[in-house]
Amino acid sequence: MTTITDATPPQVAEQDAEPPRRRRILGAGKQLHAGPVTYLVLILFAVISLAPLLWTTIAASRTNTRLAQTPPPFWFGGNLFKNLETAWNQAGMGTAMWNTILVAATITVGTVLFSTLAGFAFAKLRFRFSTTLLLITIGTMMIPPQLAVVPLYLWMTDLGWANHLQTVILPTLVSAFGTFFMRQYLVQALPTELIEAARVDGASSLRVVWHVVFPAARPAMAVLGLLTFVMAWNDFLWPIIALNGENPTVQVALNQLGTGYIPDDSVIMAGALLGTLPLLIAFLLFGKQIVGGIMQGAVKG
Numbered sequence: 001m002t003t004i005t006d007a008t009p010p011q012v013a014e015q016d017a018e019p020p021r022r023r024r025i026l027g028a029g030k031q032l033h034a035g036p037v038t039y040l041v042l043i044l045f046a047v048i049s050l051a052p053l054l055w056t057t058i059a060a061s062r063t064n065t066r067l068a069q070t071p072p073p074f075w076f077g078g079n080l081f082k083n084l085e086t087a088w089n090q091a092g093m094g095t096a097m098w099n100t101i102l103v104a105a106t107i108t109v110g111t112v113l114f115s116t117l118a119g120f121a122f123a124k125l126r127f128r129f130s131t132t133l134l135l136i137t138i139g140t141m142m143i144p145p146q147l148a149v150v151p152l153y154l155w156m157t158d159l160g161w162a163n164h165l166q167t168v169i170l171p172t173l174v175s176a177f178g179t180f181f182m183r184q185y186l187v188q189a190l191p192t193e194l195i196e197a198a199r200v201d202g203a204s205s206l207r208v209v210w211h212v213v214f215p216a217a218r219p220a221m222a223v224l225g226l227l228t229f230v231m232a233w234n235d236f237l238w239p240i241i242a243l244n245g246e247n248p249t250v251q252v253a254l255n256q257l258g259t260g261y262i263p264d265d266s267v268i269m270a271g272a273l274l275g276t277l278p279l280l281i282a283f284l285l286f287g288k289q290i291v292g293g294i295m296q297g298a299v300k301g
Contacts, residue, residue: 053276060084060270067265083270087257091271092245096253097278103168103239103249104232110173111228112221118174119182120213124195134183140176146237153241167242168249172232178224185220186213226286233279250275 061080062073087093121127122134152171153162161167190213198208214221236251243252257263257271 056269056273056276059266060273062266064262064264064266079266080270083266084274086264087267087271087274090267091253091256092248093250093253093271093274096248096250099165099247100233100250101278103165104229106169107172107232108225108229110169111175111178112225114174115178115182115224116213116217116221117209118179119184119186120190120209120217122179122183123186124190124192134180137176137179141180149238149241152238156242162242163244163247165243165247168235168239171238172235175228178228181224182217182220186217189220190216226283229282230279 057080058073058076059067060083061077063077063079066073066077118137122130156162156167194212194216195208198212203211234251235249236255239249239252240255243249245252245256248256254268254271254275257268
């Protein structure tokens, strides 16, 4: 005689026995929505970040007399384009802009390329004294750059490169920070098995670097390139020593606006605004790709 009992199907039993933690993980793919407090904090940080740029624009649109009054102006005036034209002509911003673009672009390409190659070597290649060389590279970051100004200038003078752009470019083509940054990224982002598979397929070292290392390091290269370009564009100490007013970068050219018995602060602010605009334009054009690369690297990591 057959006994009929209430039996739970195996699929239903497995679903009921599913742990709550796994259920939470399965629901983790849902889009999260920010609350009003999050938007308030983000707006506050955005206002604080944009305040210096806003004040620079306001000061550049006023006269020097109005800037000297109390209280200072808190809204735009009508002299913005006039002050921009004055700053452009007085500082020779046309030549300075071209020189700075050339210097910053060359330093960025060289730093990203050499740092990626060196970082890959320290991360994945095995050679004698690799740890010692890495420690020496990191140790150079602890030396203040001001200590190297005098011997570096004497060296460049002996080579006959004083007041030439290569004096600013060559000493900064290699970055200890960039090498360490790329090494730390490639240690986790680049599997050793992928390199070994490329070797088994007969790829040379150059093809491994081009087809394996560079694609894996692209997000970190984008971040390092952005940081290097901004630092090269804003560099002032070494260019003001190595270059003169006839062949300046933007920062050296802006220094000429502050000369005189009574410096015109409105023109100085207009020059600072001219020197900042290329960075803002570059970030607006490539910021989405850079942020996307950072997020892609974060997901892969």
